[in-house]
Amino acid sequence: MDSLYPIHFLRPLWLYLLPLLLLGHALARPRLDSLAPWRKLISPHLLAHLHVPGQARSQRLWPLLLPTLAVLAAAGPSWTYQPPPFAEQRAPLVIALDLSSSMPSSDLHPSRFERARSKLHDLLDRRQGARTALLAYAGTAHMLLPLSDDPSLLGYYLDGLSPELMPRPGKDTTAALAAMDQMQRQEPSPVSLLLITDSVEPASRHTLNELPVVIWAATADAEALANTVEVPVVPMRLDSSDLDRLEERLNDHYRAQLQSSAGSHWQDQGWWLLWPVAVLLLLRFRRMAPVLLLLLVFGPAPEAEAGEWRFWQLWRTPDQQAQRLFDRGDFAAAAALYQDPQWQGIAYYRAGDYASAAQAFSVESTPHAHYNQGNALAMLGRYPDAIAQYRQALTVRPSWQQAQDNLGLLLNLVEQPRAPDNPGEPNLPPDGLQSDPQLRRAETEASQHVTPEEQAQIWLNSLDANLSGYLRNKMALQLQQRESHEP
Template identity: 35%
Template sequence: MMPELGPLHFLRPHWLWALLALAPLAWAWRARRRSGGVWQRVVDPHLLPHLLERGGDRRARAAGALAAFAWVLAVLALAGPSWRQDTQPLWQGGTPLVVALDLSSASNAADLPPSRLAQARAKIAALLRARAAGQVGLVAYAGDAFTVAPLTDDAGNVALFLDALAPEVMPVDGQRADRAIAQARRLLRQAGFERGAILLLTDHADAAARGAAASAARAGYRVFALGLGRAEGAAYRRGDGTLARTRLDAASLRALAAAGGGRYAAIAGDDGDGDLRALGVLTPGAGEAMPGGERGGRSWRDEGYWLLPPLLLLALFAFRRGGAVAALLLCLWLPWQPARAVELWRRPDQAAHARMAEAAQAYRRGDYARAAALYAGVGTADAHYNRGNALAKAGRYPQALAAYDEALKRAPRMADALANKRAVEAAMKPRPPPRGADDSQRPGSQGGGDGASAGAPQPQAAQDRPSQRQAQRSPADRAEPGAAPGKAPAPRPADARRQAAADAAQRERMQRALQRAGRGAPRDGAREPAEAETPGQRERRLANEAWLRRVPDDPGGLLREKFRIEYERRRNGGTEE
């Protein structure tokens, strides 16, 4: 698109006042020239024509004129002349969204068959699939609120946690929607967003929740409500085993949405997304007023840079005689290469972010040595943690332990680094000698029983998706095997059997993924042929596979433990991460 032409004007017109200084400067220079200088004060007048160079006055006048012209060019360039406009795109459609899901025991009520929880999971999955743009985060709450997934552009990463969400993962029962809104606000603020949206999935809202929604709206975060349940309600069993009854209070949720500047809709018990479209969360930014009532804008272009080349040419004549020609020859002699001024003007945090992004790409394509080298150039706790993961993937266990130690020096309470360090230490422990020639009796074989834990497992705690955020890590980067190796699965309550089929499918997918990750994973990026495998390497591989099969058969165990630790820290007066 051609820029729009318009009348000449200046973006910074106050610089034009500097032109007024040209007159007194010219008067001072002329007065100094008339004074005759040093030679006229000490040499007789009849000798001056023989001592002074002829034509000096003409050259001096020419130099003065060039200096005045250069002054005018410099002032005009600083004033920012502009005579054309360009379209200035405004960023919209990228409003971030934090989904807050009610995981109280009331979510097991069956007024939305098969349960409210099953319908809520399906609705969130539909939202993640259909949402047009913008980052998405996930918060679960009951008697307190906890982060399941921080804000991310990868909606698929958030969807991985849906099957593990159940009331049993929450450390305390209740329906504190006000804390869920506060936690969602905290995520948006930590991610640097001044505006955003919060979607609450629950069956009612009390006065505290309405106050939290009004506070969020004043801070720039709109609160939407999606009602779970039916007006007639249904019975459910609390965590302590007692029976209770719950119903959908649509009036309180409408009041919550009104206080939060959002909308309310009741969840539709079908596979459609009409309820989500009614809320307006599928097309982020749609319908939101832009400053000045416009959705786009035009800006004047600063054309002052066109005056810089002639100004630089004039500056060449300020050098001593012959300097201008030498400078021109030097410019012609220098090799012409693409300018890389962006690298010179990057702030340290921008350079660190770019280095982390490049390291993450190297990690994903299996170039662990390159990833470790790039992470080593960033001195944050997350960088050292990711460097440890890369070194562990490459089989350099001592260096990985040193990297985890560096991360723990900067963030002593980083649970991921502690869990991965334990996994690497377990992998480095010596194995007992085999009990027989039969592979089924070797440690780590399928028939070895407890001997599987004696093998040296390759640490799967080093995740395939290294963290790129400096302030907060995703739960996807946590070490499931290393966090609680050998822990028995917690018993599943009777009222959660409706989700048994979904949980079983999730466990099967996790087992297949873990087995693929542990079977012959190359440490240095090149897979060795099967015929080159030594007996020791084969024994180690079998031990790794058996260790992976010992992963607890509980997909919600990681979240349960994470929420419990965070809840205990809050009760003891700890600060939020």
């Protein structure tokens, strides 16, 4: 994913050669005049008919044009930047939804909360394939769903939420902001932050103004809210104009963060100037043109590891070719080309080839490699192996909340008693809901040969059965765990 910006030069010191080229050309101009030896021997009115018009001028331009293009290429013109590794085509988004006692107010029809939930469904429809996380907060803040690229899952969670589920009344925006900030710090690539609320208490405004947050105002008086904060505020509308404006704000934040991220770099586009240089050289040295063309036509074609050969592959590394395919959504072809094992694993994961993804992630021993390998193994149903990988990641990064959550979910899953007469029980996606008796019954009723798509549908149907109760218990348990660790 490349972003366009005004042109600038990566190595501008090369441009200091341009005045020297002009000066050198001016000094050498008399020597470049091919008619100079004849001017003393032939009258000017006759000499004008003894040469091809324009040829002398072209002879003088050659020594200036070619070096000028070469200097510009060496200066490294650039108008795009390459995002850091793991950056995504659309910004990962962390959403904090206000579920305090003021959200059922009806100044927005049918209520602030219902309008916010409906608008969030519309936003998710626009973010197909992009990762999104969900927090809910009132007197306490709770992570309900870590970053996931499954909009249907997030939609189910939204449908089960209501202000009555919150374990503690009040409004603690600071706690929600702290949870959002912690999540964005754990991500290797920039994350956009969206706060959906009707107000921000004065004690939280300083923290809010320090973060790259966009507020989606769930109130009829959005202007009053905007006057109290220094971050962008987008009022909720009946039409989709607020969605357009919100996406624009989020994308602006994402691009700004990508530019400042470690690992981002501007792409050198100077090689494009080599084409006119090559053409001019062919025109200048016509005798060499057939040889160069034969080398281009009959020379060895670059190896294309995935799909048929394309001319643009001549000028890109395998990883660059793979990134091009990845951005187009051709994850399987991209995985075959990637040489970077982590990017290869991500491509395999996006393509649904979890076994190959786990193998690619196993090449490195970084926390992210262990975490990603754990995710792939969990999708394969290899829960003990996934648990081991999450523990490896937490050994290096003990405070990594996502790894802690995934580890806790799998530990809870493997410790649950299973029916001894049903060893062929299908592996459902680990989501922390398998402790519910209705979900266990859904598992035991499923066939041993259930496809992954059927497994997901069984899981979603079971999730719908008692979602509100699960969310209430989940938040109450999180609050209990926090209070037990407080001195």
